[in-house]
Amino acid sequence: MRQIGYARVSTADQNLALQNAALEASGCSYIHADQGISGADFERPGLTAALEDLRAGDMLVVWRLDRLGRSLIDLIRLVTELGERQIEFRSLSEAIDTSSSGGRLLFHLLAAMAEFERSLISERTKAGMSAARARGSQIGRRPAMSEEQRHEARLAIEDGSVSVEAVAKRYNIHPRTLLRTLKSTPVH
Incomplete structure (x- = not known):
């Protein structure tokens, strides 16, 4: 195997010597x-x-888990992916x-x-x-336009007097946002 x-070290001032020595002593053939x-x-x-260097039957070795990453969820994901590739994992400090x-x-x-x-x-x-919600707070993003603004925009676009881009600029929103808003708003 x-x-x-x-x-890994977090700053350029820190030294990799301790980790490298431990990894070499454990039998690592190469250290990234x-x-x-x-x-x-x-x-x-x-x-x-x-x-990229690891192949099925290999083992990834780290000095401590925190050298691989800080988030337990990301560590679990990574080690699971290694297992799916038939690669073992070893952390020296945590055994x-x-x-x-x-x-x-x-x-x-x-x-x-x-x-x-x-x-x-x-x-x-x-x-x-x-x-x-029970306190009456709105969850999520605020609507890009009020109901009145949506009505005015729809009328302007439908009668052809103003382009979608001009209406969007008037309300300080992107044209796609305007079209999406009008599409999701029922016509009165």
Whole structure:
């Protein structure tokens, strides 16, 4: 099994030496790295190169989970995608190794916790929106035009005296927004 390492530090001042030494000691044949790139950013050249380098039967190795990314949901997604490609994952500090039954169990527990967190966030969001509606708050984007403006715009466009672009400019909206608004508004 080929082991490909990935190391990352957030600032250009930080040093990759500790991570590289640990990855080399664990048996990584090659180490890809990103320096000065946040873990919140999943568009990283070193990570992209590591993922492209990996083949079925290989293992991606990181020093710590937070080197791969900050969001548990993104980490779960990435490790799941690796599994679908028949690539194992190992985090040295957390002792997660998906090639072992205990490592797979720990990973699945993390995945279940991430799914639970997503569900809680969704439930809280829906409850907050319901409470706001009950208080009379409008949820979502405000209408681009009032009912009166929509009526005036429709009349102007239908009698051909003004172009859609001119009417949109008058109400400070994009022509597509005007057409979409008029299309979704019933004719009185």
